[in-house]
Amino acid sequence: MANETPRFQRTEAWLERQHEHFWRVFALSASAGVLAGFGQAPFGAYPLTFIGLALGAALIQLAPTGRRALLTGWALGLGYFALTFVWIVQPFLVDIGRHGWMAPFALLFLSGGMALYWAGAAWLAKTVAGKHGAWVALGAAFGLAEMLRGWLFGGFPWGGPGLIWIDTPLAQLARLTGVYGLSALTVALGAALWPAMANVRRLAIWFGSAAVLVALAVVITPRDPGSRDATVRLVQPYAPQHLKWDPDHVMGFFDRAVELTQTGGTPDLVIWPETSIPAPLGRAPGLEEQAAAAAFPAPLIAGIQRVEGRTWRNSLVMYDGPGTIGWVYDKHHLVPFGEYVPLGDLAARFGINGLAAQDGAGYASGPGPVLRETPVGTVLPLICYEMIFARDIRDATGRPDWILQSTNDAWFGTFSGPQQHLVQARFRAIEFGLPIARAANTGVSAMIDARGSVTAKLPLGAPGVVDAPLPMSLPVTVYARAGDLPLLVLSFGLLAALFWRNRRNSVDPTPPGG
Known part of the structure; x- marks a missing residue:
């Protein structure tokens, strides 16, 4: 496009060519995920999260098919969660003789399993928005993915992107949106950074938008409650x-x-x-x-x-x-595989017991x-x-x-x-x-x-x-009253609007010069 700098165009073309080689794009996407993971504690390097998300979003947008976008999103999530969840090996090393062999598999399966949610979000964003409006679609889709990650199969909402803001004013936005909403906003901002790098004007708009969010967070920050x-x-x-x-x-x-x-x-x-x-x-x-x-x-x-x-x-x-x-x-x-084992009787036959289980039986849950x-x-x-x-x-x-x-x-x-x-x-x-x-x-x-x-x-x-x-x-927050329903409705609404717009454009495209 005419308003894109030559450097941006060359970079975009190079990234698009990487999709010709599966392992190249896989390695790039996983590396972007690792970069994004450095925003989590104890690192707190949230600028790296933006860089990682921008690179991951670019690779998803440039994917030639929905299937390739899905695999790219999975690789992005795999790198992100592998760094975020690296501590998961520690419980298996407490009794290394019994459980040590499970440690690498635990990290791989947990990270890969959580990455499936991001894979689905990437496919959904690519399907409904294509390249244009992708940052909105990615924010909405990843917001839904994070909610599903916190609910399905008991849920495991650990390490969401919104958690990187804990020591910044933006953390206070969780009073309105909760962490799931903050995660959606974080992914949207990260994804928007890629097209913003096309020229100085777009980049200025991106920084201006980020500054507005920070100002809003400062305004809603309550006083010391005493x-x-x-x-x-x-x-x-x-x-x-x-x-x-x-x-x-x-x-x-x-x-x-x-x-x-x-x-x-x-x-x-x-x-x-x-x-x-x-x-x-x-x-x-x-x-x-x-x-x-x-x-x-x-x-x-x-x-x-x-x-x-x-x-x-x-x-x-x-x-x-x-x-x-x-x-x-x-x-x-209770913690799956820690305090109880799903299908525990069957798993016990293969020597798999809860890490904190008593005689392999695990705990029973309270009311x-x-x-x-x-x-x-x-x-x-x-x-x-x-x-x-x-x-x-x-x-x-x-x-x-x-x-x-x-x-x-x-x-x-x-x-x-x-x-x-x-x-x-x-x-x-x-x-x-x-x-x-x-x-x-x-x-x-x-x-x-x-x-x-x-x-x-x-x-x-x-x-x-x-x-x-x-x-x-403090007084009851907006999030405490409304929960995740507003995010759910907004995400589906945005995705539906993008899908309808792109479907209309594909059926009745605007003629050149029209």
Whole structure:
């Protein structure tokens, strides 16, 4: 086109030629995905995400067929998720003799499986929009793909593109759109960067649009909500996963948690991480009384396993005092292949058991998200993996004053996994305008205010304790009221409009000079 610079035209022609060689375009697309993945924690290099998405979008737009666009989108997703999910090998190395052989397959199958959603989005965008308007189609299609990724087969909405904005003003847009909407917007902006590079005018428009979004995010950012007259003590005992249940170490970790709990001060509530009491509920009452006595007169909320017959549950218990249980919460959203195995009886025949399973049986799920009362307000308790699902917060009956996350991120290693999990918690705070108290076995334990800001924390990979005021909640957000329905309607509407426009143009094209 006349308004495209010669350099842009040469680059576009070169990229189009790469489609003549499948492995070249596959390698380029996967590399673009890896670049895009560097926007995730702990890297936070979101400019690389834009570069990766722009390159990936260009290759999808220039694909000669819908099938080639599908394969290009899959390669893009494979590179992106392989970097984002690199921590997934860590759980399989805890017991390397039993599970180590699964580690590379876990990374390949998880990344490749998640990339299928991106493959479908690429095919859909190519089908409805072709080259013109592709950035809109890609944003809408990838928004739908991210929603499906968070719902189908139990869902796994980890590592979405929208999460890269956590330490920028743009994160506050999740108050309106949620992370899925922010992911759609991120892909649209990244895809729009490619045609914007055609000339200076388009590039100026692109930067101007980005500046408008930042300004909007700044405008809707709420003021500091302040804190309640209540202090929560977060205990981080630091029990590495390969030693956590070792008979020679287990009591040492418990004693450390007790000692940290007895730190001076007068908290109103004490929180221990997931499965931090090393015996099932009621099986070692002396340990439970010791833990509760260490916190008294403050109540203690602690992670513990619970057994009913042959059924195991991953639970939280609030002890009002030694020997006194206030309430019990059973985790309901379990980790596939971690806490239970789909078609478990069949999988067990091939030696595949849940990583956290008891005798290979795994855990049973609880009834669902429920609210519980504490001395510092009504809480929605969540255990570990449940924090990545916004719907697990929306499905609760009523609105809590705050959210509790008790987690054992030792499973996720010491690199990207725990930090990405913390980012998820911070976005839940933004989406719902609720503070979150997070107690993590090996870190990062943190107090998060209703704007997603970390007000107090303990570092990753070390024992510690921190007393933090519990922040106040903010008014109900747009996203908390509307959920993902507006994004769903908008995405389908945009795709339908693009499809209709392109179909009309193909049937009755505008004559030259017309």
